[in-house]
Amino acid sequence: MAFARAIAIFTITVSLLTFVAFFGRLPAFRNTPIGFLHRLLVLHIPSALRNLDIKLTNGRITNGGARLGHYLMNDKHPVVMIFFLGLVTISAGLFVPTVWHLLPTRHKLLIPLVVPLPYLFTYLCARRNNETMIHELNHAAQMRHYPYDRILFFPGQCCSTCKFLKPARSKHCSICKSCVSRMDHHCVWVNNCLGRGNYKWFLALLFFTGVMIAYGAYLAYIALTPMVEFNYKKYEGWYRYKPSPDADPTSWGMYLDMKLHYFLTYLTIYIEEGGISAAGVGLLALLTWPLPLGLLAYQLYLVYAGMTTNESAKWSDWRDDIADGVVFLGQRKEETFRDYLPRQSNLNGSARSSSSRSAFPTLPETPPEDEEPPTTWPLESKHILIRTTNGQPPNNLPPRIKSVADKESFVRVWDLGAVQNVYDLGFWDNLLNILKN
Ligand SMILES: [Zn+2]
């Protein structure tokens, strides 16, 4: 019993720490025990270990650890991807043969369809594809996917490494050594950047990994429950709860302690009956399926908001500056609009009001090649944002803004909601656009 219980506690602890590492930094958890645990894990414990190491070995161990961490997170290598796929392979390799004879036929048919999906979508995310990476041959086409919004992206900016104009929404990745189209983020799990062309596979990877893990937990439950129930008598004594003699039977502490005792006993019995390969893996699955689905929920929120992970950081910088009262919103001169779409009077320039539109017109054969070519995107920004260092309305506009904006139109803005996000077509069109590209 002690061994099975130790496995249950170990698995719960590892899963909780993983959850904290994944989600603890989110602002929603800042003032909760999860946020506190996250700070403990990533700030306080490492700095305490660092101080100890400096005293003992002059910092040699932590320097080596920092180099390893930097290599794992900031270099092009498949170590993390191999770890992830290895974990899936070992878990499935232990679990499926052990429970196979206990499962109904329909699950024996479904398992071979579900298990390969994480491998397939990892491959699709990791594969170098022409749509995601920008190079000289596709640069002209990449320039015409999105307009410059003049809030997050301005025309005329050159990538100092690739030596070409940065298309709107792109970003250079120093790990992939390439500019990336509609850059979302560099993902160490798939050893590649996610952007236009493979972001949809990343959403699929998160979804099907979450589904596979949840399905594994369900299979462990239906395979092992008959055995646990059949041997119920064997475990009757384990359920008995023995509180400490001085505990107050009406207190919350004792109530929680009792619940925890039953929960752990229940898990321990499953591990006793199913062993590590069936119940241990099943428990790990039960505790970790929310991780990919939680990340998927966050990514879908970004899709809803019409932004990439990269852009969400830029928007949050604007939000901070707007709160400081140093941001001014200007109107763009009508004659500077560049795209091919007819201006519709009922569009009102609002991205959200156009959510029912999904037309992406095809390009003319030979569009003019200049630093801001017309695009296929159905909207173009009417707004320009600038921040001033002294908090006063802008006096001398930089030339790139002066040429497209009315100087008189700048007013102080206090709410990011007043600023148009030209990349937001409404949730369904945003999603459709991602699935198509
Ligand atoms: Zn570049």
Ligand SMILES: [Zn+2]
């Ligand atoms: Zn990258």
